[in-house]
Amino acid sequence: MAAPLDDKTRAIITACVPALEGHGLAITTEMYRRLLANPAIRDLFNISHQKDGEQPRALALAVLAYARHINDPGVLGAMVERIAEKHVGLNILPEHYPYVAEALLGAIGHVLGDAATPEILDAWGKAYWFLADILIGREKEIYEAHEAAPGGWVGWRPFRVARRVRESETVTSFELVPTDGQPVMRHQPGQYLSFRLDVPGHGSQRRNYSISSAPDDSVYRISVRRIEGGVVSDWLHASVDEGTELLVSAPAGDFVLEQAPAITLLSAGVGLTPLMSMLDTLMGAGNAPALHYIHATRTPQTEAFGSHVRTLAAGGRIRHDVFYSRETPADDVVDAGTTQHAGHLTPEWLKAQVQPGGVYYICGPDAFMRSMVATLKEAGVPGKAIRFEFFGSAADAELAA
Template sequence: MSRALAPSTLSIIQATSPWLKEHAEEVTRCFYKRMFDANPEVRPMFNPSHQATGRQQRALAGAILAYAAHIAELSVLGDAVELIAYKHASLGVQEEHYPIVGEHLLAAIDEVLGESSSQEILDAWGQAYNLLAGILIEREGSIYEEHEVRHGWRGFREFRVTRRVEESANITSFHLRPVEGDGLAAHLPGQYITLKAPAHVTGGQTTMRNYSLSQAPGAPFYRISVKRERLPAKPDGVVSNWLHDHIGDDHILEVGPPCGEFVLDAASEASGPLVFLSGGVGITPVLSMLHAVATHAKHREVHFIHATHNGNTHAFGDEVNRLAASHGRVKTHIFYEEPTDEDRELGRFDTEGRVDRAFLETHLRDVSGEFYLCGPRGFMATVREALLDLGADETRLHLEAFGPLESL
């Protein structure tokens, strides 16, 4: 398949991009409505909460605009393509799904353009879509093959809950072992697995969710650590509440193999410092990284910085301290935004407030290393901006955003 568009097609894409920028979310709202009405079989691949809040529509709009902006130089989009391909593979997206998306995306562009639409415009955007679809289909196919070679399966497999641990007031861990088959191949630190929730959970259809693996790579079980989502004026986290309220020992869950590009190469011979910055449940993937570092990278200077609300919501504190002590070169720093009197009396945290530029400038003498960020969008945006301002190399900033990919 050709990896370039004709000059005439590029001209049309570039000429219509300003219009698309103005109407992008209108197009994506129209797209999702048309697709879900005509092809309800694809609904399980999408989080209804993200649809209801508009995050999915904004994320798709941003992705389309980024594609249009860089369509003459697709190599710029390599990292984004990798992220999307892994996300698609985790949800079981197949080649036959792409024509469905293409049909409804072009129909949405046509509908929103109205009288300004033309067959020439639709053909150009159709060619652009097919080019990107081909790139993603090829990459996703290789990921499925990697799953079979590394983990021995693709799709979903039954796992049994063997242990449930209340890690904090709002985070619960579930230990999972395969119902049949041998042990588990080690995941890469930072990866996630996919759970398929049965139809009764959402009232009519199966749905899928990604959850980071929080245990050491190579353990004989998977551990996911799930935050109960209760957001004012927004849909509750349907699947997270189902797990918290109904899932315990001996329950059987359908699980997809480890996936994701937010990973740490703990065996790297690089000597620069490693800096992990997490907020709330964003601790889960970087905790797996810390496990890997404690075993395979004792030569590295490590900073583990975590922010949470207070002692009630602080998960894995003892585990982090044990790993830090076993490594010997890990410096931890805990932020509580609103500590209780008991938190202060017991000295459970280091700093009251939020992670900011002043703290990073004071505590990170060397910004030449690798940074791994995971947490709420506001947290990551603030930390990323501060690090760049302090001279960190943007290519060494690695971010994991839970939910749809939106620009920071």
């Protein structure tokens, strides 16, 4: 366990909050510039999140939250868990942490100039290693759990694409089996796989993709939306066929299904992928809860897994609503247990669906999640009953909080 920070260090970090509010993004941007100059470290990152500024923004929010709560870091437990799970998925090891310390302290000095006194840099060095030791300890526990689990592993394991299926005009699924023919670790519904990929013309790439299938001992499925200009998604759709080998790390992530008497799954676009794993898991349970699945998409052509969900709804196993924002049907068309809606999913409609005591799992674009989370809270749903997953870095201030 990391030794507690002394009073002087905590006071200095607290005094730095205004500077972080004004210069935090500049500091984290400079930090990543320094880190990514090292090829051995650069390969650990999703470079697309650097190009759009998402990762520096996410880290700036995390550093600011840490400084604000330096006197009671326990309240940041959920953030620490999410970071640790992400690090394990990417196979971050203790020996990588000194590189980050050097880059962070160097960036603070570079951005703040003479204001970054030796006393301030010393305090941030202590604060960094305090948090780093907590993360290293938690990551060690997760690695050990992965190694001990039936079918588990640590590091990058070769998998083969056993099957690919076109789910919609934009989403394709890839079923993955290990090349060694041995069992795989059963994931928790909602978790993701991390990939180490060698994309021709773009070199080494790292990506996370949610597992869209129910837990299984032999196979995983990911479902990937093709993004125009997306380095990895374009390559997966255009070039990765059955038989292609990919390097994969063990399932990770803290957005996981927990039992409750009533559950609502709420997704938009490709945000449905982790919820498909939850849905199929719940359908396979002997005593499934009352389940409502709400999905928003552009058109019937972009609706992945639509026929599968409709089959469940037609059998009376779930309540299902789907919203089409473009090329919409007539409003409120009921078709064998599925209600189709024209237009966007609105806060007013969602408030009318709130189930007392229900738990809500949400995944989709940040703006969608921000709207849904705010709506549920306004409707009286307690924060602990609202769970959501980020695709990429947590770069939205409201959601990260």
